[in-house]
Amino acid sequence: MNTFSPESALSLKSVHKRFKQTVALHDVSLHVPKGVVFALLGENGAGKSTLIKILTGFVSADYGHASVLGHDCEIESMKIRRSIGYVSDTPALYDWMTPSEIGWFTSAFYADGFLTRYQTLLTELNVPAATKIKDLSKGQRAKVALALAIGHDPELLILDEPTSGLDPMVRRQFLESMVDRAAVGRTVLLSSHQINEVERVADWVAILHHGQLKVVAPLEELKTNVRIVTATVDSVGSVVPVPRGDVLTETQTGRQIRWIVRGLPDDWQDDYPPSSGATKLSAERATLEEIFIAVCDDRATRPVIANDHAETGSMEAAS
Ligand SMILES: Nc1ncnc2c1ncn2[C@@H]1O[C@H](COP(=O)(O)OP(=O)(O)OP(=O)(O)O)[C@@H](O)[C@H]1O
Numbered sequence: 001m002n003t004f005s006p007e008s009a010l011s012l013k014s015v016h017k018r019f020k021q022t023v024a025l026h027d028v029s030l031h032v033p034k035g036v037v038f039a040l041l042g043e044n045g046a047g048k049s050t051l052i053k054i055l056t057g058f059v060s061a062d063y064g065h066a067s068v069l070g071h072d073c074e075i076e077s078m079k080i081r082r083s084i085g086y087v088s089d090t091p092a093l094y095d096w097m098t099p100s101e102i103g104w105f106t107s108a109f110y111a112d113g114f115l116t117r118y119q120t121l122l123t124e125l126n127v128p129a130a131t132k133i134k135d136l137s138k139g140q141r142a143k144v145a146l147a148l149a150i151g152h153d154p155e156l157l158i159l160d161e162p163t164s165g166l167d168p169m170v171r172r173q174f175l176e177s178m179v180d181r182a183a184v185g186r187t188v189l190l191s192s193h194q195i196n197e198v199e200r201v202a203d204w205v206a207i208l209h210h211g212q213l214k215v216v217a218p219l220e221e222l223k224t225n226v227r228i229v230t231a232t233v234d235s236v237g238s239v240v241p242v243p244r245g246d247v248l249t250e251t252q253t254g255r256q257i258r259w260i261v262r263g264l265p266d267d268w269q270d271d272y273p274p275s276s277g278a279t280k281l282s283a284e285r286a287t288l289e290e291i292f293i294a295v296c297d298d299r300a301t302r303p304v305i306a307n308d309h310a311e312t313g314s315m316e317a318a319s
Pocket residue numbers: 019020022023024042043044045046047048049050051089
């Protein structure tokens with residue numbers, strides 16, 4: 001469980017949201033520290049956009065509490081929207097304006113400095129400033145939306161699928177600029193399907209699955225604490241001990257068994273003497289993608305054997 005501190009950029013406490021028969025968020029509690037790039041991962045329909053819409057005040061939680069930069073998301077949404085930068089997964093822009101014009105128009109809502117920063121971003125992102133937005137490509141429109149969101153140098157930037165529609169060069173440049181923002185104390189919350197990209201830039205990762213927060217942890221801690229354990233069993237059907245720790249998944253291919261385990265103790269091999277029926281034991285670090293699949297793949301086998309030594313580390317979500 002990650003816990004609230006005054007340094008939290010945003011926080012959710014036991015948030016639930018249901019759309020008719022669909023539970024979009026179930027008892028989600030989360031605290032995002034300031035000055036980090038925080039990635040929200042989840043498969044299609046996991047609840048990422050709903051969570052972001054609750055934070056930005058576009059959707060109300062059925063119950064639970066959400067706050068951003070100390071403001072209540074339900075009753076102070078206007079304050080929140082003025083102080084953060086936000087790009088939705090379907091940014092709405094005035095199509096009849098040019099990027100230059102929309103920047104000038106938007107600058108009226110923000111302090112001095114917005115327009116200069118916005119114009120610099122347009123140049124850096126190679127956006128044709130004098131072309132009508134309706135005539136821009138999908139990626140160019142995404143760039144305009146990003147430049148508008150970052151132009152006032154917000155303390156918190158919330159991005160729903162920020163890199164979809166951007167070409168690989170710009171994606172890289174854009175994600176690196178997110179790391180730079182965090183380095184000067186700004187916070188970035190981004191939802192993404194691009195796990196490899198997230199792995200390069202995120203400080204913290206949360207994984208949502210069917211509306212439930214399954215994992216919240218600093219990325220490094222997650223990668224250090226999750227191991228892929230493999231063993232070869234004497235024969236197909238041999239029963240061998242399940243590793244201590246929190247076993248996320250178990251798969252068997254022929255005589256090889258593979259477990260993804262978090263909190264694997266250092267002395268784990270002690271459980272596998274020659275008489276255990278398991279040989280060729282090894283434990284390797286898991287990639288973020290492997291961790292994501294272990295958490296989200298509903299077809300994966302999860303051993304139900306109770307494990308007296310199971311540990312729940314700080315990567316465990318609060319929900
Ligand atoms: N306005 C709505 N009315 C009805 N159902 C909704 C509404 N908004 C979201 N949902 C449902 O809530 C669930 C979560 O949707 P959400 O858009 O939050 O997922 P997501 O993780 O952002 O997915 P994706 O990665 O595909 O964008 C889905 O089952 C979706 O169909």
